[in-house]
Amino acid sequence: MKKTITIPLGSQHISLLEPVRFNFSCENEKITDVDYNVGFVHRGIEKACTEKFEYKQVGYVVARVCGLCAITHTMAYTLGIEHILNIKTNKKIDYLRILMLELDRIHSHLLCLAHTAENSGFEGMFMKIMGDRELVMDIQEAISGNRVQFDFVCIGGVNRDISTECEKLAFTNLALLDKKVDDLIGKFTSNWSTALKYKNIGALSYDDAFNFNALGPLARAAGAAIDVRAESSILPYKEVGYKMILGQNGDIYDRNLVRLKEIKNSILMCQNILSGLTEGEILVKFKGKPNGESFTRLEAPRGEIFYYLNANGTNMLQRVRIKTPTFSQIPGMVEIFKGSDYADAPAILASFDPCMSCTAK
Amino acid sequence: MIKSIIESFSNLFAKSETINYPYEQIAKFKNYRGLIEYSADECIFCYKCEKVCPPDAIVFKPTKEKNRLYEYNPNLCIYCGECVRNCPKEDLALWQSEKKPKII
Ligand code: SF4
Ligand code: SF4
Numbered sequence: 001m002k003k004t005i006t007i008p009l010g011s012q013h014i015s016l017l018e019p020v021r022f023n024f025s026c027e028n029e030k031i032t033d034v035d036y037n038v039g040f041v042h043r044g045i046e047k048a049c050t051e052k053f054e055y056k057q058v059g060y061v062v063a064r065v066c067g068l069c070a071i072t073h074t075m076a077y078t079l080g081i082e083h084i085l086n087i088k089t090n091k092k093i094d095y096l097r098i099l100m101l102e103l104d105r106i107h108s109h110l111l112c113l114a115h116t117a118e119n120s121g122f123e124g125m126f127m128k129i130m131g132d133r134e135l136v137m138d139i140q141e142a143i144s145g146n147r148v149q150f151d152f153v154c155i156g157g158v159n160r161d162i163s164t165e166c167e168k169l170a171f172t173n174l175a176l177l178d179k180k181v182d183d184l185i186g187k188f189t190s191n192w193s194t195a196l197k198y199k200n201i202g203a204l205s206y207d208d209a210f211n212f213n214a215l216g217p218l219a220r221a222a223g224a225a226i227d228v229r230a231e232s233s234i235l236p237y238k239e240v241g242y243k244m245i246l247g248q249n250g251d252i253y254d255r256n257l258v259r260l261k262e263i264k265n266s267i268l269m270c271q272n273i274l275s276g277l278t279e280g281e282i283l284v285k286f287k288g289k290p291n292g293e294s295f296t297r298l299e300a301p302r303g304e305i306f307y308y309l310n311a312n313g314t315n316m317l318q319r320v321r322i323k324t325p326t327f328s329q330i331p332g333m334v335e336i337f338k339g340s341d342y343a344d345a346p347a348i349l350a351s352f353d354p355c356m357s358c359t360a361k
Numbered sequence: 362m363i364k365s366i367i368e369s370f371s372n373l374f375a376k377s378e379t380i381n382y383p384y385e386q387i388a389k390f391k392n393y394r395g396l397i398e399y400s401a402d403e404c405i406f407c408y409k410c411e412k413v414c415p416p417d418a419i420v421f422k423p424t425k426e427k428n429r430l431y432e433y434n435p436n437l438c439i440y441c442g443e444c445v446r447n448c449p450k451e452d453l454a455l456w457q458s459e460k461k462p463k464i465i
Contacts, residue, residue: 165391
């Protein structure tokens, strides 16, 4: 008699946020093997960036790779093309860029925590966290003028300056959110449904984090100090109070805590930036067409994103290659699934915070 | 445990998080990015806005007269404001309003 049964999860499933298909081979309750397919939302963005859009427009196109880390994608592209064009930005531009990146991280992490709570069966907590997330969304909307697609960064600078009103709103909302996050840390360390039952579930060891190329909160929860913000000096993160946050066990419980603590660190960074913002130009003028190639790494909410650009002195780029964090994390995910209970699969999946539209682009 | 019970009860009487739309209006922030507006009288027909627009929402149609006819598709527009920033007569010929497109 056949011992294993295959249970599909996806490509449409009630616990899935995005179309991805997993085929779990299970022996009784345990998952023994996983097969996956991530290519359900392929939109041909890389091709469009080299054939349809000019280099000045590509920033707006790559923002549509992902709705959550829109700003990170545009930023990575912009930093790459600025490297080719040899544009030097000033302090104010860098600070405003970090501000938006960190606000993005806060709301993305909150969304992930909300979904982890939902997938563990705690619907009320999901609603509550999504409600708290509005505080950050409001700041982003006030600064950029739009709620989801910010289109805030452009080649040579940023599109909008920050007004005193926005600054005030940001300070109030961040202070409010800080208190709420403290409260959430309490809930994610002491509550049975969201915290205690997930100790040692879906764990990735320190060695495996390196072996399977884990990135972002997934790696940091396992204690691996992998963070582009600490490794690269492309944006002045050290000046604004960045701190590496590490977990120990690499389980769902630790991943949640790492995310919560990172939110606290991001709030602190945003407050530092807002209080230290100087007067200055928000746009540097530039001339010429890009010629050359560049590699850019940037820490997105889910881990490192990587952009390779190749330009040949015309308005059209020759190659745009985007590598997203979820793509790199798939081997790690598969490893974690093996040996886990099938019933835990949705919660484990939510705790990875996978972004499939990014991956398939 | 006791803390969560108290919280659950206090939530029963707390103010709702959501807005009672459409009876209550959603507050809009200042400088909200809305429809692009155009004035043919001020335009110098340099066609820069048409060139920079990523989704081709602004198109100048050829006509029998010298100047082409400005056509704007609000459903294609991504409200990035790139056209306005590139217009040599920003705020006079082309500007970004806070209006929303009509729902057909
Ligand atoms: S706002 Fe952007 S998308 Fe809309 S017309 Fe102007 S350039 Fe085109
Ligand atoms: S950029 Fe301004 S002036 Fe030039 S064609 Fe467009 S609206 Fe007219």
